Amino acid sequence: MTSADNLRAFKRDGRIVIVGASLAGLRAAEYLRDEGFTGSLTMIGDETGEPYDRPPLSKQVLTGWVPADGTMLPRRREIDAEWLLGVPAAGLDLATDNVRLADGREVPFDRVLIATGVRARPWFVESEAELDGVFVVRTREHAEGLQRALAAGPSRVLVIGAGFTGSEIASICRERDIPVTVAELAPAPLVGALGAMIGEVASDLQRAHGVDLRCGVKVTQLEGDSQGKLRRAHFDDGSTLDVDVAVVALGGIRNTEWLQGSGLAAGVWGIACDTGCRALDLNGLVTDDVFVAGDVARCPNPVYEYRLISLEHWANAVEQAEVAAHNMVNGQADRWPHLSIPTFWSIQFGVNIKSVGVPTFADEVVVTQGSVSEHRFVAAYGYQGRVTAAVSFNNAKWLDHYRRLIETAAHFPPSCPTPDQPVDSKPVPVDFPGPVLLAQGATVVVTGHNPSERRVTAAYQHHR
């Protein structure tokens, strides 16, 4: 039997298991059927219910406009899948090609797609995280609980962490006329993702909307009363603040623990894969039957020196799902690489913030068009003289222009494409806070000396 025969047989009668039944998993299933896969398709998800969209949870749902159970994802087509929901995957055995579920069931596959995403990073003291009034926002249930708490009219909300999610939640508190304090360890909001210059703009935006923004501070303790209700937050400068609600917005943790011992290159950074979304094993070798997509994937991007990049972006999940699905049912010669330039958006304080490219892959930034003080502008990011990213505030129509500059490695600083050239368009250092993640230390060690015996072993650590 030739490999073409094998492929035809696999497309007809093969078994594909998708672990993760959210945006990436659902879209991959639809694309697999688009590609003519008629075999068995199994969707495994730890949450119950149909796949739903998450971005509205920190926006439309928290304003009270849309109910938390009203964000079910539209279907592009029927997928004829078996759904195993409400039980997380607990292990992957590549010797026998089985996914093990937490309840002990085993689900056999010929090819598997891993799209287990991220979960919210919880508050670091468990007893404080359990206080009534302490929230994270990642799932439908989280958003529903927080919406109810906001509707009850809290005297003050504390948002811990001024990344995109934290800033969006602070924005909604102000929209609902709820007093809100934002505590951020970095010198400004959004600074870890977009650098110091945009961080300063974001600070102004928050303060102009009445947010009590406190940067360079750390929340050290969440204090409850005898009924287990949140009452007060303590800061590292010794001050305290009375609050009814605290939202922990400290980013996500990638759901890769279940892959420990699987032999895949999986860890806190995500699951490494090639641009075809094929997972790498611990040795960095490409696997044939294991694919990755969405927030949990760590994929090389040739435009950024082939660095492995994980993106928690909506569009990235959809695009990787399509590439992974295509490659799962096509031969070597027909494979597609995932080569798109990342795009991202956030809506906060009445401003549409969008980015294209990888702003952290930059040494300089310059405002190229518009006016920063009017919160309508584009800033371009450059690395060693070429454009690598752009961020727009209420100027989204121009981002496609910058995407082309990035794709063609255009010279930095780029010229202004419109008549609204800013007065002061001199590049400044991009100034990101230090690489915090590197402090987590090594994730692997290499053993052996001869080429035939050198192997990589995972060094699992406990992370908060």
Add this chain to the structure above:
Amino acid sequence: MRVVVDLSRCEGYAQCAFLAPDAFRMHGEEALMYDPNPDDAQRDRVLRAAAACPVQAILVDRLEGRSEERGVPVEASRS
């Protein structure tokens, strides 16, 4: 009916907000807020909005009214 807008594609032309104002609203100058589950009475207006979107960022459910084909069990896990 189910709707999702690819906001990484949306450029804030606001056509949808004119055509189906109960389902699509502008938030500030160019940010779009939408109802992912608008009432079926909105259906024609939402479909017109999706068709009019200059960047085709609005995806409407194709299985509308064919819920049996979603195939998701109401109860969580298979026993």
